[in-house]
Amino acid sequence: MATIQDIINSYKDKPGGIIEAYHAVQREYNYLPEEAVEYAARVFGISAAQAFGVATFYSYLSVAKRGQYIIRMCESAPCHIAGADILIKTFEDELGIKVGETTADGKFTLELTECVGQCQGTPVITINSMPYVDMNPEQVPAVLALCK
Ligand code: FES
Known part of the structure; x- marks a missing residue:
């Protein structure tokens, strides 16, 4: 399983950036761990609050832990x-x-x-x-x- 950091890093310069990165993390982990949101904030140069705002805006993204x-x-x-x-x-x-x-x-x-x-x-x-x-x-x- 790819690490959260590797997944997010691979979307750093791509169109759709943070949203595509979130999708990719969720595909691998079934949800967006807090660690992913915090790391994405750093990689995409936004505040943790903004990164969390993006993560919770879309209903198909989940910051709550979900099952396999x-x-x-x-x-x-x-x-x-x-x-x-x-x-x-x-x-x-x-x-x-x-x-x-x-x-x-x-x-x-x-x-x-x-x-x-x-x-x-x-x-x-x-x-x-x-x-x-x-x-x-x-x-x-x-x-x-x-x-x-
Ligand atoms: S209403 Fe359930 S699949 Fe369409």
């Missing part, structure tokens, strides 16, 4: 009607966490998302951006087992 597997439940209307509520409750029960939380072992984070463009197979979840369609609560343990 990020499970997102689509909550847009078609998935909602198809049983998203029951599915999310099943994931919460299986993992022992609520939406927005990460398991104590750092393995799973549970989040909600808007439509991911797979409405032909509602309800839909994604795990690290990979869609799983036509989900039902009985499939949840098997899907989680795939991540072990």
Whole structure:
């Protein structure tokens, strides 16, 4: 795994600079550690407050620690009607966490998302951006087992 410093340094003179660097760090670490934001401030010559402001402005960037597997439940209307509520409750029960939380072992984070463009197979979840369609609560343990 590349270090945070190496990733950020590699975007120093590129267009998009700090935002692209944040994306790259998040791709590798699943979130933006505080250390990354502080280091980016130094590399891009802005204050720590400004670097933190950029990191928290975009909803797709997260400064909160997230798990190795990020499970997102689509909550847009078609998935909602198809049983998203029951599915999310099943994931919460299986993992022992609520939406927005990460398991104590750092393995799973549970989040909600808007439509991911797979409405032909509602309800839909994604795990690290990979869609799983036509989900039902009985499939949840098997899907989680795939991540072990
Ligand atoms: S509404 Fe859920 S994937 Fe489109």
